[in-house]
Amino acid sequence: MxxxxxxxxxxxxxxxxxxxxxxxxxxxxxxxxxxxxxxxxxxxxxxxxxxxxxxxxxxxxxxxxxxxxxxxxxxxxxxxxxxxxxxxxxxxxxxxxxxxxxxxxxxxxxxxxxxDFILVSGYRKMYHRFGCRYVGKDWNYAIKTEPAGVFGTGKIELHPARLEDLCELGKIYRYETVRWIRPLSDLEAFVKGFLLKNRVVKVHLIRGSGGIRGYVVLMEPEHQGDRIAHVLEAAGERGVLISALGKLIKEYNLKQVNIHVLGHDSQFQYLLNHHGAKRNPVNASGTVKLVNFVQFMERMRPHFVELVGENSAKGLVFQERGDKLVFSYSGDEVIAENQGEAVEIIFGTRERKEEQILARGGRAAEILREIFPIPALYYGVNYL
Known part of the structure; x- marks a missing residue:
């Protein structure tokens, strides 16, 4: 405390x-x-x-x-x-x-x-005491020079984003199923170009038949001899993004491009796997802390309806009892002893820590396995 x-x-x-x-x-x-x-x-x-x-x-x-x-x-x-x-x-x-x-x-x-929750870019013992935990079941893909040719470049062109492209950028990003709701001022800030961790960050628009089809925000290599770049954020048609990654490798003469892919984005994962990209399991951004547990669960209830039906979703009850956070269903309870355990249940962990708690929850645990994990947010250009 x-x-x-x-x-x-x-x-x-x-x-x-x-x-x-x-x-x-x-x-x-x-x-x-x-x-x-x-x-x-x-x-x-x-x-x-x-x-x-x-x-x-x-x-x-x-x-x-x-x-x-x-x-x-x-x-x-x-x-x-x-x-x-x-x-x-x-x-x-x-x-x-x-x-x-x-x-x-x-x-x-x-x-x-x-x-509802806070993202913290890092880990300290102090953060842990307040309930911040590593969560999420995402992937980090590495696309190397050698197989980049199989990515192809398609019939696309890459152009630097301009201020007059803000509305199109926002439109593309709004199709992402897990995203930040950004004011235009946020978009304007990163379209102008900026440094992050002393590295140049640029927004590349992907143009194809029919206009702008996506974008890639690339963090360029730290040193000229490094030749390893990181995609800070990407949005748009997944097939078009694949072509753009291949094109960026060639245009920047890169040895490797790394990209973080959300765990629920099965289409992007399929295409990257199909093209031979190597992947490693990773958590989502930084650590996450719950702030308003019951409110967050109520806000997600429409999603629960889609997964388990209206009657089952209505039967879910969320409560705070002192430091404990309780998920109730059909007379059974899953009790998280603290906010740290609760956030691990909701967003899931690579180590499957949540299973130790769910193992003793009866029918409540069964339905929680159907509605969780919720995809965790990735910072993208919102990184702090």
Whole structure:
């Protein structure tokens, strides 16, 4: 649990003020690296001060935990997620419990803002104590130079995305079954081009017969001799994306391209497997923490209806009993002892940790196996 807040800075546990933004920028770039703030324009902006929790001492921001909140669409259901990042404390102020207390305060704010879950880009013991867990059953594919020819290039052309392409980009992305619901400002930020982890990121539009058929956001190699690039995000027709990957390998003279594929995207997996791409099992983005368990389950109930029928879905009851999260059905219960166990049940784990809990849940466990795992979100260009 969070340490007791020191009385002398308790009043400073609050959201950032606009006139303190430069002080926050100085802290973040001192703790991480110069130029980092510019890499995340949708996050580090005065428009997001509500999501930035800080401790201020003598007018100076000395500790920060921030989040960016967005609606999301998961298999037709709308939920709300927050990305947490920028966890930083000035060296002279460490060991005082600032980050822990700010993390707890961020969760409180997210709960009040009706956020369902938080994505955290990393792992710390502190995150684990708050219920953050590695979840998801995704895949990382590696496409190497040698078999790239079998991917072909089809009758497509790649073009750099421009600001006038924003509406088309948004339209393509909206066809993805698991996605962020992005304002145009998010799209504008990454179309302009940006650095991420000191690497150039570019958006490539895929044009074919009938117009724009998809896009690939490519993080270029860190060093010229590296020749390994990473796809930060891709959307559109899966066959067209396959052709685009082959074309990018040739145009950039790459040795390898890596791409993260969601576990439920069976069509993309089939095509990549068919073309000889090698894959490794991976978790989804970072770690995930539940914020509003019952609310999230109610928001996903229409999806449960599609899987098990209306009567069975109506029979599902979700409750919080102290620290325990309870899934009930037909008189049986699956009880997660804490939020960490619950998030593993909902999104699933590569290690199948959830099976240890489901093994003692009777009929409730049977129906949970039918409705879970829910596909976990991948950051894409929303990475923090």
């Amino acid at each position: 969070p340490r007791e807040i020191e009385s002398r800075w308790e009043d400073g546990l609050r959201s950032l003020r606009r006139d303190e933004f430069n002080s926050l920028e100085a802290l973040v770039e001192e703790v991480f690296r110069p130029g980092l703030v510019a890499e995340y324009p949708q996050f580090y902006t005065p428009d997001n001060v509500h999501g930035m929790r800080v401790v201020v001492d003598q007018g100076k921001v000395v500790s920060h935990v921030g989040c960016l909140t967005r609606d999301v669409s998961i298999l037709g259901c709308t939920a709300r997620a927050a990305c947490l990042g920028g966890v930083a404390t000035h060296e002279a102020y460490r060991g005082k419990g600032y980050a822990t207390s700010l993390f707890a305060d961020t969760i409180r704010v997210c709960r009040e803002d009706r956020v």
